[in-house]
Amino acid sequence: MNYLIHIIIIIQIYILLTLSFNLLLGYSNLFSLAHAAFYGLGAYTASLLMLNLNFNYFFTIPIIIIAASLFSIIVASPSIKLKGDYFMLSTMAFQILIFNIFNNWIELTRGPYGISGIPSPSILGYQLSGPYIYCLFISIVTLISITIFYRLHKSLFGLFLKSIRDDEMLSISLAKPTYKLKIISFVIAGIFASIAGSLYATYISYIDPTIFSLEESVFIMTAVVVGGSGNLKGPLIGTLFIITIPEILRFIGFPDSIAANLRQIIYAITLILVMRYRPQGLVGEYKLE
Amino acid sequence: MLLQFIINGVAYGSIIGMCAIGLALIYNTTKIFHFAHAGIFTISVYTFYFLISKLQISLILSFFISSLFSSFIALLIDKLFYIPILNRKATSTAYTITSLAIYITIVNIISIFFGNETKILKQGIDKTYEIGSAIITKTQLLEIITYLLFFLFLFLFLSYTKTGRLLRAVSSNYKLSKALGVDIKKIRTIAFFLGSFLAAIAANLNGLDIGTDPHSGMPIFLNSAVAMIVGGIGQFIPAAISGIIIGIIQSLVVYKFSAKWQMATTFVILLIILLFRPQGIFSSQKRIEEKI
Numbered sequence: 119m120n121y122l123i124h125i126i127i128i129i130q131i132y133i134l135l136t137l138s139f140n141l142l143l144g145y146s147n148l149f150s151l152a153h154a155a156f157y158g159l160g161a162y163t164a165s166l167l168m169l170n171l172n173f174n175y176f177f178t179i180p181i182i183i184i185a186a187s188l189f190s191i192i193v194a195s196p197s198i199k200l201k202g203d204y205f206m207l208s209t210m211a212f213q214i215l216i217f218n219i220f221n222n223w224i225e226l227t228r229g230p231y232g233i234s235g236i237p238s239p240s241i242l243g244y245q246l247s248g249p250y251i252y253c254l255f256i257s258i259v260t261l262i263s264i265t266i267f268y269r270l271h272k273s274l275f276g277l278f279l280k281s282i283r284d285d286e287m288l289s290i291s292l293a294k295p296t297y298k299l300k301i302i303s304f305v306i307a308g309i310f311a312s313i314a315g316s317l318y319a320t321y322i323s324y325i326d327p328t329i330f331s332l333e334e335s336v337f338i339m340t341a342v343v344v345g346g347s348g349n350l351k352g353p354l355i356g357t358l359f360i361i362t363i364p365e366i367l368r369f370i371g372f373p374d375s376i377a378a379n380l381r382q383i384i385y386a387i388t389l390i391l392v393m394r395y396r397p398q399g400l401v402g403e404y405k406l407e
Numbered sequence: 408m409l410l411q412f413i414i415n416g417v418a419y420g421s422i423i424g425m426c427a428i429g430l431a432l433i434y435n436t437t438k439i440f441h442f443a444h445a446g447i448f449t450i451s452v453y454t455f456y457f458l459i460s461k462l463q464i465s466l467i468l469s470f471f472i473s474s475l476f477s478s479f480i481a482l483l484i485d486k487l488f489y490i491p492i493l494n495r496k497a498t499s500t501a502y503t504i505t506s507l508a509i510y511i512t513i514v515n516i517i518s519i520f521f522g523n524e525t526k527i528l529k530q531g532i533d534k535t536y537e538i539g540s541a542i543i544t545k546t547q548l549l550e551i552i553t554y555l556l557f558f559l560f561l562f563l564f565l566s567y568t569k570t571g572r573l574l575r576a577v578s579s580n581y582k583l584s585k586a587l588g589v590d591i592k593k594i595r596t597i598a599f600f601l602g603s604f605l606a607a608i609a610a611n612l613n614g615l616d617i618g619t620d621p622h623s624g625m626p627i628f629l630n631s632a633v634a635m636i637v638g639g640i641g642q643f644i645p646a647a648i649s650g651i652i653i654g655i656i657q658s659l660v661v662y663k664f665s666a667k668w669q670m671a672t673t674f675v676i677l678l679i680i681l682l683f684r685p686q687g688i689f690s691s692q693k694r695i696e697e698k699i
Binding site: 147149196197200202203204206207208210211212214215218219221222336339343376379380382383385386387389390393394397406 | 440488491492495497498499500501503504505507508509511512514515516518519629632636665667668670671674675677678681682685
């Protein structure tokens with residue numbers, strides 16, 4: 119049962135990541151490979167503040183939001199001026215730089231050894247530890263986030279982003295501030311990814327740089343592309359798919375030595391097939407053509 | 408001491424340069440950001456390893472068989488995966504995702520069959536030559552010579568042969584070349600084959616020099632992609648030159664700071680270029696509608 123609760127918690131953390139990535143890919147047509155950098159930024163900020171300065175988890179949230187917004191603006195403002203492959207490369211460059219900082223700035227982040235013993239969040243002295251309590255807590259966070267993304271989806275802001283995605287020239291000619299709107303969407307996505315990171319850190323209580331590598335960015339991208347982007351169903355279905363596949367493989371009983379590789383191959387082949395036969399993903403709205 | 412690091416940088420830069428010019432051939436003619444290039448790199452060096460260590464074929468023969476084999480794989484990838492989405496008029500995102508997925512598949516298949524540990528392709532210690540206070544190994548010398556030969560060959564090929572000129576025409580204006588009746592398919596095949604062959608040669612030399620593991624292709628691919636952009640899109644020869652520059656800079660970073668900041672350095676270079684000179688250091692300013 120604890121195992122099932124664990125899976126549910128992980129799925130909810132990934133729902134935050136995929137929903138925020140969807141805001142980039144499915145609404146603003148920004149194919150970013152820096153999402154795991156934000157995920158890691160949140161995780162490291164929360165862990166370092168809690169361990170070194172004895173912060174309460176809930177007081178780290180405002181700092182995470184400020185840090186994520188600043189970093190989003192740093193990443194987005196030069197990158198968004200570039201198109202297509204260049205945007206992807208620029209975000210990838212930031213992703214690799216951040217990974218290198220996590221990995222090599224040993225005095226601060228303990229490098230490849232990772233940070234262990236991250237405490238669970240506590241409200242008024244009550245520790246939110248144990249799988250059930252944590253699952254309840256994270257479900258509340260996820261529900262709030264889904265509501266926010268639903269409101270964004272329905273809002274004028276969401277419509278503006280979609281109009282930029284579908285015809286950027288037309289939006290510019292209608293005097294929509296496309297550059298500003300894209301930056302705002304990048305900041306929102308960055309904040310949610312960082313919060314997901316802080317939740318992951320306090321749940322697992324151990325983080326190391328490899329969790330936030332380029333591969334993780336590709337993994338998040340896979341979930342959204344396979345599930346589909348441009349609406350809320352797509353990322354949710356994509357997350358379910360991508361988290362349950364390895365668990366199913368585990369039950370089929372492949373040897374552990376090849377299970378990890380096999381999982382990667384399954385994701386990759388699914389991506390190829392989706393790009394070939396169903397560019398909008400399983401239930402998505404936006405066709406990645 | 409400094410001279411030694413520069414020599415190492417030039418040798419590593421030759422590898423990057425060969426990969427970069429291969430990537431430039433593919434990117435300029437097809438506009439596919441070919442992540443699977445790193446996969447081709449890995450396929451070649453593992454085929455090489457398989458031929459010399461398992462089938463006991465001679466070094467030189469396996470060197471060329473593996474390079475040709477992986478170039479044909481690249482053609483197959485183009486036919487099976489890129490052409491179908493080309494016919495659907497896909498954007499760069501679709502190509503990038505497909506290419507990334509192909510790369511992941513290749514690396515994981517290799518990792519299942521050969522394991523994740525580093526493979527050494529050559530037994531014994533390399534013969535070395537002394538240049539002043541520094542030494543250069545035979546493999547490093549071979550890398551630099553091969554690079555120079557290919558550099559010369561490509562320069563002549565692109566400047567003086569009809570196919571080479573058509574290749575440049577397609578890369579400078581795809582639509583116009585198509586309208587003028589250039590055999591785009593043929594040019595595409597040549598670009599993929601030649602580009603992958605260059606990467607495969609670089610891979611085999613690099614494998615002889617420092618061995619290989621399934622993930623060794625990616626750092627070199629990323630370096631060569633940065634070299635291509637530093638050189639300027641639409642260009643071939645500058646990509647090869649900036650490959651050497653990046654190799655030297657990386658080597659100097661190792662000399663001054665630490666090897667762990669190598670990859671970060673490359674991407675700082677990329678960001679500086681993208682911010683201040685996205686058309687590359689060797690290109691002139693483009694017209695506004697051609698801007699990146």
